[in-house]
Amino acid sequence: MTLMISEMEIERNQLPAECLRLVEAGYRLLTMVGTDEREEIGHYVLRYYFANDRASNVTLLTVKMPANDPTYPSVTAVMPAADWYEREVYDLLGIEPLSHPNLHPLVLHGQRLAVYPLRRDYPVDQSLPEVVREVEEPNLADGQFIVPVGPIHAGIIEPGHFRFLVEGERIESLTAQLFYTHRGIEKSAEGMQVEEAMALVEQTCGVCSVSHALAYAHAIEALANMTIPVQAKWTRTLLGELERLYNHVGDVGNLCAGIGFSFGTMQAGRLKEQLQQLNDDVTGHRYLRGAVVVGGVSKAISMALLERIRMAVSSVLQELGEVASVILSHEIVCDRFASAGILERAVVERFGAVGPAARASGVERDVRVNFPYDGYGDLEFSVPTFQAGDVMARLQQRIAEVNETGKLIETIIKNLTVFVTKTNQTLVTPLRPLLEGSYTIGMSESARGENVHFVMVGKHQTIRRLRIRSASYANWPIVPFAVLGNVIPDFPLINKSFELCYACCDR
C-alpha cells in the first residue's frame, strides 16, 4: 500500500488561509515537520501533512523560508492542533511562528536559548547549558489554589509536571509540562544508515515498539518503492495485533489501579504477564523488539508457535471476559468510571485526537481502516466506537477492541499457516537505493492511536531528517480538556484512561 500524497508549495503568507481551507474541507493535521535545508537549497522548509480520513488521502503543504529570515505566520489561531508543532520547531530549529498565542518553550525547558540543536550545523554530541527554571507567581482569585504534582511521581510511572488550579475540589484548569524525557532521538538518528536506525526507532517507546517500527518501515519502503514478501506482511500484522492485545489488557488493569480496585489490577496484571511471556517466546523479546526490519521481518513464526499463540490468546481473552464482567458489574467501579473525564467530540475534532480516545468519543478514526497497511486491507474487522467519551467509554472501547483483535489474530494465523510449511521462505526484500533528498511519511496504528513518521533521506542511504509523531503527541493536548470540572482524586484515573506514553511523546 502506498499513500497518495498530493503536494502543494505555497508562499508563507498564504499559510493560514490554506490551512483554514483544508480544515473546512474535512482535513486534519497529521504532522508538521521543519527541516534545515540551507545546505541544499538555502532555505528552511516547513511541511504540513493533512489527512482526510473518509477519502483516504493526504495533502502536503510546503512552505519555504529564506535562511536569513526564518519566520512565518502562525496557524495555531485557526488550527489549534498546530500549537505544539510550531513551538517545537521554534525550540529546535529556530523557525519563528509570528503572532503565536502562547510561545513558551516546549521541548527545551527553562529560558529560551539562542542555539537550535536540530539545525544541521549543530554537532550531535554537544551539550546545551543546564536548565534554569523560573517559577512564575500565579495570579489567583480568592479561594483558588495551585496544586503542583511531579515531575517524579509516586508510582512507577514516567515523569511529567502538572499544575492544577483548583477551587475547593474542582479542577478549574490544568497545565501539563511534558517533554521531561526528551532524548533527542531524531538528532541521534541523523546520519545513521536507514536500516540501522530501526533499533533507535524501536526505542522511541517501550510499549509501542512494533507500531513505531512499522510506521518507520512503511516510510522507507514507500521511498524505495518496494513491496515486502507476503509472509512478512502477515507476520507484521500479527505482531501489531499482539502488541495491541498486551497493551489493552494491561490498560484494563491500570484503570483499576487508578481507583485502587486491586482485583482488576492483579487479574489483568497476571493476564498481561502471560501475553508478555508469549511475546518472549515468539520474538525473544517481551516487548516484541527486533522483529520488524526494513523490507520485512527478521524471523518466521513456526507452526508450533502459531499454535501456541492461538491457544494463549484465546485463553487470555476468555479470562479477560470473565474479569471484565466482574469489573463492569461492580458498583464502585461504575460509580467512579461513569461520567468521569468526559471528552467532548468537538474537542477531538478540533485537536485531531486519535486512537481509543477518539473512538470512545464517537469519532471513528483508525489507520488500519482509513489508510490500510500490511495485511489490514485484506481483513474484515470492525472498529468499536462509543459515544459517551467518559472513562467508562474508554474502558469499554478497549475491551471491545481486544475482542476484535482476538478474531483478527485467528484469521491472521490461518493466513500464515499456508506459508510455514514451505521450505524456502523469503522474509525480507533487499533495500533498493534511495534517492537523496526524497521524503515521505509512514503510518501505523498503535494501541494508543496513529503514529506518523516523516523520513527524509540524505547521502548514501542515511537519514537526513526523522520526525516521529506518536499517538501520544496528538492526544496529550486534549487531556487538560477532559479533566476540567472533575476532582483531583479522579485525575490519575482520567489520565490512565487515555494511557498516553510520555516517552513517545517527548522522544
Next chain:
Amino acid sequence: MWNLVRKRLQTAVVTRSAVELFDQSASFGADRQSPLDDLLMRFNRLAVTSFGGAVHVRHVDAGSCNACEWELNAILNPVYDISRMRIDFVASPRHADLLTVTGGVTRNLLEALRKTYEATAFPKAIVAIGGCAIGEGLLRKNYAQEGGIAPFVPIHVKVPGCPPRPKDIMEGLLLAMERLNNEVEHNGS
C-alpha cells in the same frame, strides 16, 4: 460481589517460587548453603534485621523509553510478587532505602535526579536499571541527554538489559540490599 469472590477462588496461584526464578548461579546470597527457597527466608530476615522490617524503594525515571518502567511494574504483579520479599515502592525519597534509576539522564530531568538523590536518607544505594542508565544504551550523548547516570550519582548495582527481565531486576534489588547491609556493617551508619 459474589462474582468477584468466585473468580478469585477459581484463579490458581501463579506466583513463581524462588527456585523457578533464580538459578544456582544467582550472584547474591553467596554464603548460603541451603536450597534456593531459603533465599526468601534469608532476604526476609535481612529486611527485618537491617531495614526495620521492609525495604523501601523509590523509582526515578531519568529519561527512559518506558520499557524499564513496565518491567518494574511487572515485578509487582502476582507472578513475580516482590512484596513477599518485603520490598515495596514508595512515594517519597525520604522513605526510601534504595533508589532505582532508569534512563540516560535527559537535560530536563537532571535536576529531578539530583534532588531525589539528595533527599534520600543515608545509608542509600542506587540500582541503575537498563542499558541507558548504566551508560551502555543505544542512544549516545547528545544535546538532550547524557547517556548514563554515572557522572551525576554513584551506582551500586547495575542491571543490564533493554529492558532487563523482571527476574533480573529482582536479583538487582536483592543484591543492592546485600551490599547496603555489608556497607553498614563495615562502616556503621
